[in-house]
Amino acid sequence: MSVSVTRRTVLVAAAATGAATLTTNPALASPRPALADRETSALADLEAKIKDGMARYGIPGVALGLHHRGRDYVRGYGVTNLADPQPVDGDTVFRVGSTTKTFTGTAVMRLVERGTLDLNRTVRSYLPDFRTADAAASARVTVRQALQHTPGWLGDFLLNTGEGAGALARYVSEMSRLPQLTAPGTTFAYNNAALSLAGRLIEVVTRRPYQEAIRTLVTAPLRLDSSAFYLDDLPGARVATSHTFTTDGELVADPAAFTVPRSLHPAGGLISSARDQLRWARFHLGDGGRLLSSRSLRLMQSHPGPGGSLFVELDGVGITWMLRPTAEGPRVVQHGGDWAGQHSGFLMVPERDFAITVLTNADSGPDLLAELFVEDWALDRFAGVHNLPATPRTLPAAELAAYAGRYTFEQIGFDGETGSLAFLLVPDAGKLQFRAETGEEGGWLVFYRPDRVLEQLPDGTLLPGRDDFVRGADGTVTFFRSGGRLFRRTPLDAAPAVAATRAGTPLKLPIRIPTP
Template structure:
């Protein structure tokens, strides 16, 4: 999810921060084994992170890796350019949408206890639940909330205050959310759906969402530095949020606030050490550090199985399981992934359970997105630590006739923090064997290709309906997007950064 106050065009277009050079300090809190191979791999990781910090104006980074028998935790740089304190393995960052997996884990504990059925309609638990479409309101299932196929407009970040009723009020407001695709049919990233899942947690447990997650996940796993509320982290070493202005990192205090009504979708603050403990639980047998069984092994496996509709979310996805992105690899091993985007706080998290591998990276700058692309979208980390790699993606040069079915105007909408409905359009045209696109915040009129318009983005196809994202310079930016076809086989949607644009 992304922060209010950022323009729709920047958010939906995947704007990239500028470059800068900063001085670095490193603080290592736990090292890997002393074998030459391990030392080399982690030295290379250090070098990549330190280079990216200088290049992308990232003041502070924390990294954690589990690779077989090795565990590596290290902090780099500082928490705050104005009041610099070294980052370490216990520095608190916002983890953004990785919070969704904590919501999913809580729901799965309830499933494991027989208190929730993933395939039951949401109305079994929330009888008054409704979005704008009556059929979707009645039929959408709990699983479809968690695998992002509920089909309604999901970019709703309204703030309903700090009261214990914030999540309930958010869900009650969803009657205005338009349906875009039938439940279960199409993957599109949906923040609002995870808030509904959080409300189900409240109703089933009889506790407010945050207390339920605390009791069912955070406390049993001894994640003592992972919290929902800012007053819980007083006294901790906290990573401030930074914007990138004229190539330099600048503290922006306005970036920190997060609406309580959206807590189930992205509000957790955590440390890289806690994130590795969380990864170890998901790689394990379902027991807490003290040996207490929290979930069956089957329930953990079920969270990363039975994916819904596939597509792309920066990387190519087989689909989503129970809140986990499931990503294919060339070696046919499943990569289990999430990450978080909130203004000034960018994070990544992935695992390859079959290789006993996990990695988490927390950053405190808008520039962190580029580092995360290098470590999580590209496959250096996967190849180096887990021996797996991305599916091949060789850009193709298509003919004008092959590109023609994809040309035209595609429009998406969202609701900002004030509840205002807005629209963004992409006009695609073929050029030199690729698609190039220009964006507009106020789409109206008919699509008329403008051969002279400077591109905002582009797409180089590497297989049918799937392409590598191109920046304004029409060079790859390290992410992937795809087109979705309708029931008649024609191109109906464009899926970019998890957001769905409808062809006009």
């Protein structure tokens, strides 16, 4: 859970082995020999890519879970801790960050089936005192909109409200300060606050702490014995220690970084293993018994809210699952998560009986994950599907002018203080050039479809991932969306001093955004 804003604004900032187990699901037919040979080759390619990525990016440990054509494959690579190395295996536990949201969503669906929650009722139906800074807008937000990342309020609210049983209640009370960015239900914008709010709803209707409710409703019935929110609940577990960068750029073991505030548990606090994450995938592929009806499982993976981008193009979000289109048609069901020193990817293609999860224990992990999950490397080899085409093209200066502006992102940190990041986008030879407010030039945005862009480094390299622009009701560009976050646009002619002098605070990223 803690991807830095740097990962998605790098253009601006720039201006191993373990034991393997292979099991077969007897409920599914074994692959034909030719397919088995092809799968063996693909697995070998995957292992080689993981090991190569670990070496190139300096990742100490990786755990892999793969489900393909009825077969499960679990493996660990590297070590848990550079300072005290132990081998990583399929039962080593990591923080899975934002994939936790799908556990929160699944618990909500269990309560929907019981009739104690209704996706189409407002949040205030269950929490009468709930409100954000825009009381009228927050009164209209439904449970479904909260789970689809469309409530419209500021989403990166990371306030640490302590470890007591009332942490979530205090957190939700403090949401009264959150500004409304867009009208409820109209715009996808990644929203950690909404998922912590959903965790509080679970507490209220079950009359149990969120952590206990998740254990009772989800992890215990599915026998996810290596999944919990506190290490004390996993005695004897081998832990993948977080590794973070020092100010000198050195990757070091950082055990303290493993801790996630209780207020953020529903958005990204789960500890789990590759083996448990693979069981989680099989459950959501429909092999989960009777914990949820097939109708509820399908609902979680369909009927998305408004679309957009979060590193990849999205049709939108179902019930906490990111729904990603492909050129061939089958939909990718995806999540993943980040926290300081803990980064993971998770995706499924139900129509192709395919799922993969990769867990890493270093802040260099996103580089490998981008190759496996943002690009379509794994999708191509195991599911035969690919990203929608994205051919770069230049735009006339008159069209680019509609996007030019100063763009600002805000978040509220663990201590309750507001931080921000701003940059300029300026037309430049058919593209949009990133500029720091002090004038450094840091790369470009290159259009491939209306309002959709790729990021390009100063050396011309196109980065993995896709961003887009959001237009308001009057048709003008109001936000740049990157990493699922909204950067508010101010036209350059509305801030002539900044545009003319390139003045302002030097571009730096003092705030890392924990993205459960």
